[in-house]
Amino acid sequence: MINLKSKKIYMISILVVILILYFSYLNFFKTREVKLYFSDKQAQYLLPESRKLKVSNLYQSIVEELIEGPESKDLEITIPSQTRLIDIKLEDGTALVNFSKELKSKHWGGSTGEIITVYSIVNTLTSLEEIDQVQILISAKKIDTLVGHLELDKPLGFNSKLLIQ
Template sequence: MTAEKKKLKVDQKRKLLLILRITVLLGAVIYLIFLVYTNYFISENKLVLYFSTNDANYLVVEKRAIEPEVEDYYLKLFRELKTGPKNKELKKTIPKETELLDYNLKNKTITLNFNLALKNNHWGGSTGELLTVYSIVNTYTQLDEIEYVKILLEGQAVETLVGHLDLSQALMYNQKLTKGS
């Protein structure tokens, strides 16, 4: 009878070990599914916006969750930029009266047509102009489908916003202006 008890105990241990292995494997699979979901689906529903640091020397990323396909994504980007940062250590870069009148995406270049308030209500200065323009450019060019941003005012090409930065050509992402680069 002792041999049967030992065999029974060995069989029970094997079953327990098998159950433990299955539980660990199932936990690992659930964890991997969670990682994929959070990294793919949740990050897909985030806006990446660039705002000025308080000292107006750099741009910093601020991410915001959005509802998928609630409205036009490009328009939503601009509206969130215009609203300004939620982080109190950052400053807005777009004058509040500014409106995005329309846009056109062609060959990886988005042309953004703003009203004159972007120029007329801008607080000025070379650094202010640089941070305003590149908060727009860096925000839009972080999207896969956009490499360049062209800025128009009331449908017209402009040489500069407030006298310092050449806007006659489409602009690319500027990493030098982002903090920590």
């Protein structure tokens, strides 16, 4: 026969498991509104587009949505569609964003094109309170530049000059 102490421990254990499952379930379906920055039609400025994304794997979802491109017909893509996100992690306020080689090899080039691509990623991620700067990597390695115009060997912060005031 089970004693009273064993019954209490059993009931508490079941309650703890139920609470863990409940809060995990809530977190899985929780969403957060974020701003994604895409190019204007003239490829001169970045404009925000709001999206509601699941909190679970938020950083990954944000970058994948940038690669997918804008929903609005008034905005343009900033990242070559063949690009894949390999990994993204946050270390001391710096987002380390690791892309496939297609970010560089399939890029359309030009100084403005490079700036728009890079700051689409940087401004989007640094719009989040917990991210101060972004380091872009290709195949897990730092790169000097994407197409020759902008230094990428150090992390970059938000650039408000590319936003229409």
